[in-house]
Amino acid sequence: xxxxxxxxxxxxxxxxxxxxxxxxxxxxxxxxxxxxxxxxxxxxxxxxxxxxxxxxxxxxxxxxxxxxxxxxxxxxxxxxxxxxxxxxxxxxx
Numbered sequence: 559x560x561x562x563x564x565x566x567x568x569x570x571x572x573x574x575x576x577x578x579x580x581x582x583x584x585x586x587x588x589x590x591x592x593x594x595x596x597x598x599x600x601x602x603x604x605x606x607x608x609x610x611x612x613x614x615x616x617x618x619x620x621x622x623x624x625x626x627x628x629x630x631x632x633x634x635x636x637x638x639x640x641x642x643x644x645x646x647x648x649x650x651x
Contacts, residue, residue, distance in 0.1 A: 562598075
């Protein structure tokens with residue numbers, strides 16, 4: 559098992575987002591006041607990450623591990639994730 563963690567921010571303000579529902583391979587958690595989350599996942603398993611927060615566009619990310627069973631920081635953009643507020647120009651329903 560490995561820890562998959564990161565922080566979620568509002569795209570426009572770059573403020574951390576609290577209480578984002580983070581689902582990774584059907585395991586669910588919430589972000590804390592700093593937008594931080596942590597979930598233990600199987601090392602060799604592909605992942606599907608879903609971020610949901612009311613008033614924000616839902617975000618989905620899928621990744622496969624490398625040949626060593628790791629997820630590179632590059633493939634997950636240094637574990638910083640951004641969501642679009644409904645008032646953002648980039649918002650999608």
